[in-house]
Amino acid sequence: MTTANAAARLENKWNSALAQDMDEPEKLLYRSNLLGSDKRITNYGGGNTSAKVTQKDPLTGNMVDVLWVKGSGGDVGSIKMDGFSTLYMDKLNALRGIYRGVEFEDEMVGYLPHCTFNLNPRAASIDTPLHAYVPAKHVDHMHPDAIIAIAAAKDSKALTQKIFGDTIGWLPWKKPGYELGLWLSDFCAKNPDAKGVVLESHGLFTWADDAEDCYALTLEIIQTAMDWFATETAGKTAFGGAVHDSLPADARRAAAARLMPAIRGMVSGQQHMVGHFDDSDAVLEFVNAKDMERLAALGTSCPDHFLRTKICPLVVDFDPENPDVDATLAGLADAVATYRTGYQAYYDRCKRDDSPAIRDPNAVVYLVPGVGMITFAKDKATARISGEFYVNAINVMRGADAVSEYQGLPEQEAFDIEYWLLEEAKLQRMPAPKSMAGRVALVTGGAGGIGSATAERYLREGACVMLADIDDAALAETAKNLAARYSSDMVRTVNMNVTDEDAVIASYANIAAEFGGVDILVSNAGIASSAPIEDTSLDLWNKNMAILSTGYFLVSREAFKLFKTQDMGGAVVFVASKNGLAASPNASAYCTAKASEIHLARCLALEGAPMGVRVNVVNPDAVLKGSKIWQGEWLDQRAGTYGTDKEGLEEMYRERSLLKRSVLPEDIAEAAYFLASDLSAKSTGNIINVDAGNVQAFTR
Template identity: 45%
Template sequence: MSERSFQFVQDLWDDAQADLLSPVDRLVYRSNLLGADGRITNTGGGNTSSKIMERDPVTGDAVETLWVKGSGGDLRTSTRENFASLYESKVLALKQVYEAIEPRGPETDAEDQMAAMYAHCAFNLNPRAASIDTPLHAFVPKKFIDHMHPNAVIAVAASRNADQLTREIYGDDILHTPWRRPGLELGLKLREIHRERPDAKGVLLGQHGLINWADDDKECYHLTLDIIEKAAWYIEARDRGERTFGGAKYESLDAERRAAVFAQILPWLRGQVSQNKRLVAAVQDDDQILRFISSHDAPRLSALGASCPDHFLRTKIKPLYVAWDPQTQDAAALKASLAAGLAQYRRDYSAYYQACKRPDSPAMRDPNPTVILIPGLGMIAWGKDKSEARVTAEFYNCAVEVMRGAEAIDEYVALPAQEAFDIEYWLMEEAKLRRMPPEKELARQVIAVVGAGSGIGREVAYRLASEGAHIVAIDRDAQAARATSEAIVAQVGMGVGVAGSGISGCGPAIGLGADITDRASIRAALDTAILAYGGVDSVVVTAGIVAAPDASGHIPDEMWARTFAVNVTGSYLVADEMRRIWDAQDLSGGSLVLMTSVNGVVAKRGSFAYDASKAAANHLVRELAMELAPRIRVNGVAPATVVQGSAMFPRDRVIASLIKYGVGYSEEEADETLRDRLAQFYADRTLLKEPITAADQAEAVFLLLSRRLAKTTGQILSIDGGLHEAFLR
């Protein structure tokens, strides 16, 4: 490892590893190192490049190629496939094409026309779309270039006297240029700066970030770290702690009270900001964010909005700041302040759009805030999924750090509204949004699966997660629930972004323990789900037990009561606790699915406690459908006996069933062999002769939760392979 020492960034360069890599793989390596540190650049932000000699696939001639991080990639996770490769000479030739366009300039579509030309410069048919920052790398005649968004450097670039500060911190090594929208014009400006000052090592881009260069990739990497380190030292030497933000104006609630208030307001708030499309929340309430939100200067600074374009593309031009005193006002007062604040925010955003829009601007997007700041409580960030919400929170943390740094050394200055609008509604950004893949069928949904620790519940959780749902896996066995959620995260990934300190860091699933027969336990689990995602849309209850008779064939009273408590009352308690969330959110499209059984309509000896409880559960479905309409649909899935993967069939019960039905077996046979034999016995009693599996039930649950059966409620869907005894009659 390198022996260089830094305090505010981390030097991760390893010669032994880098020297084994090809030129392109060294670019990937350098990029991953830079992207791994949030103090260097934010998720999805920044780009790197290398100019590499390659063989032209047609002529065989040696040609100079520009390899640069492509559009939409993330440096931390990028692979070779995330980099565009272009003929350097063809990109440089775009200057003549650009100069032929009239009129040129920031208020024309000339930059958009040029961006469409990058595809004609692709080397070796590389399909990766080139970034709008490509000219910044192409027009500076250096082999290696880093363009980062470090908080400390942006703080300097977003200060009122940025030019003077740049000279004071860096001397002649690093220059400053005022704000200019990324694109070919900025690339040409950088070329001009380099020609005039060839000894300069980089440029601070006003309001935006840092670009620096070298003819050695390791040198370029360490130069990036040096520039950030110097800015950070300069800021820290002048930071005044709490006084940098004017000192504390509000006293924060303790952690327990914050959680209680969040649980009380979040479902309602989620409903308010999800009027166009459902959003998912990420909550942050650590000391660092509360220091800003609860300060005297937070209203003034938050109203100025973000500086770096990467920030406000996620956070919008500004957050919603709610003036609420946590020590003298209650949650009802907070809700009233939020309602008034949301209404005003929408009016302000509409006015901002109308004042700044251009003839070809895309239609106005969702006017609701993506960041909400509440003194003494914390920050709520919103996104289409948990990953996007975490990234939004991450970006606003970056914006706060930029404001802290700028206020410590000078005075923070945000981008003018028109410049911010031209980035937010840039046609290039609109094209990037349109290139994104379509959302999955259960995207934006938060679904609780009660009984997710094993069997049908676990399979349901997996199936719904594969369709884009956020899963709250709940089980009496908390460890089993966590195992299910961890398997989902391993299956679908955490998404982009790194959850910082204090940000609700769960990904697409969480695992929680709860006893379905205990209302307080259910409420606690659902409150945790609210803190994780902002609310809950649908619930599936698969938890259940079978009451086995004793040796005399009698079912003890306590076992009868326990069977009904789990199989019937538990489902009612879950529905009743969910009702307060559904009512608060006031969003249509939610569902409740109860796992009943075909035994609910088939009378037989030996399991009448279970069968009677499932008959009651079937009717509970109908009663709840009446109670929760029209907002919530309620249906049941009635499986025949599912043996494979079910926690209800340990080895001793399997053997007892085989004996009961006269099916031959051997004590030496493995558990799975015995289960398969019993499953086939049950299958042979059906019309289709196929064993019923947990996956079959999960598919039925998915259909009922999706919009495919959107007009179905109060129904029991039997998944039994054709058990004629259970036919409707």
């Protein structure tokens, strides 16, 4: 096998007792999820499965043959029943009669909706004819690294014959589509005993008349390839051997944290991009190797790999034996510009009369010797998955080059996949991005009521969020809750004491390595104290100033450093307090520190404006729900100050307000969203009071 976990054999997870009561569509779903659960079998979103099922026609009542096949854009590992397209087999067979030839094959996709069974709204994929025209009842199409290493080798056909004999056939490269479906049909007719086929530079098809048999066969064929590679590559040095040593793990991450914001700023011209860093063993072996640059220049082979990783990666000029990140940063802009020029030339060489306009000319994959791989995409999940696909490509290159000679897709074929009109139509059908797609936010006090509500508001709009807090247990619980409702890709945590300069600096290095940089700072870490001035100790005064003034300074200063590196603007939102504008009895330390926050925000608004960085303030008042500062002495102290008990305090605050309404964390989050979003793109240096109305806090 060509991956790092080669020693582990593929496990047949089929549970006959569980499957015995399933109907054929349910077995198809079961088989699909099992296959997709192991990334050695197929990558995320890659491959598809099908079953030909006899069902009652809802219109005629007759029993008809129906093709169940993974729909367009799905993932076999996570697919549900509604992820399958269903089509009449007789109508799919009738398409043969209207096919006008390979130059018109794309028009056949437009006929697939006419074949829909039972008004199923799931769009059929381009691979539907390949499944329909294989005579077996069950078909698997997978993208295992071990098979693609065969498919991408220069002598792919000979290797397939050598490894599998007549059991598995071979077909030359052909772009997925109707014509390839006919090729596969013809192959099956001429080779009735074959159990599958390797598609050059693409993947594997296997088939059987029973769902369990098909699953077992797919595993068997992939395992055979893995075992063959293990034997053939034993003792061989991969990629020509190492010419670099990796930096230590902490130094690798530190280098990535410095490189990623700079790259992010350079590649986010069309939309905000999010980064992902990978320094796994497979990646380090490749980026440190003698043949890395030769192989990287060839690009990937499998269409799924290529669509996720572009024509080729950008190799960053970094010498791990002389790890000068500053020198690399100095040359990075020219390297990115050179890549763009090369991509434009590739587009100009290969474009056709009806090709879509050139898309983002920046690289997706950045290879850094001694450090690892960085990927950038429109969101964190896509950046991570793009990296996973390139690891698949690394595994393929390792295997193919060890037993033969690796070859990527020919340039024109690669272009025709990337700028395929059908692929363009799919892109055009995608929903518009959410208002904060591609944005990265750091929220201090992120485990509290206002912090977690603000994080959720941002996540709802597509942002990635790093929650910073000193309470590890609350951080973990908050992150678990948010990740479950949104995505684990989008949520990170860091223990940050905002008064500790080193901790703050380290936290920004963390967010840079996790997401590529930062766009939004919500400075929300809080404390509250109440005491008459004669009872206010110097320690209490300093504690308020340290957290509410110095802490806000430190997190803002480090945010500004990243904003400057990225050179793409930014937004800072201070969560201050009504008490920063209106004096309150027995709270001089707290009120003064909050006033300091507000004036710091005004100063930062002046400094940030030339960089496109906006700085604004939200002033809450009496947000009791979910607030950690209202859980301890502050609650008792304020109740005592106003001569009420704990239960009456919220009612007292509500009645004190002009609007007679309670203020909730979600209310503050809405203001924090407005001030960080493009809705307030022309606002800086402002204060929004979210206090249900307090005349003493009116700003004018």
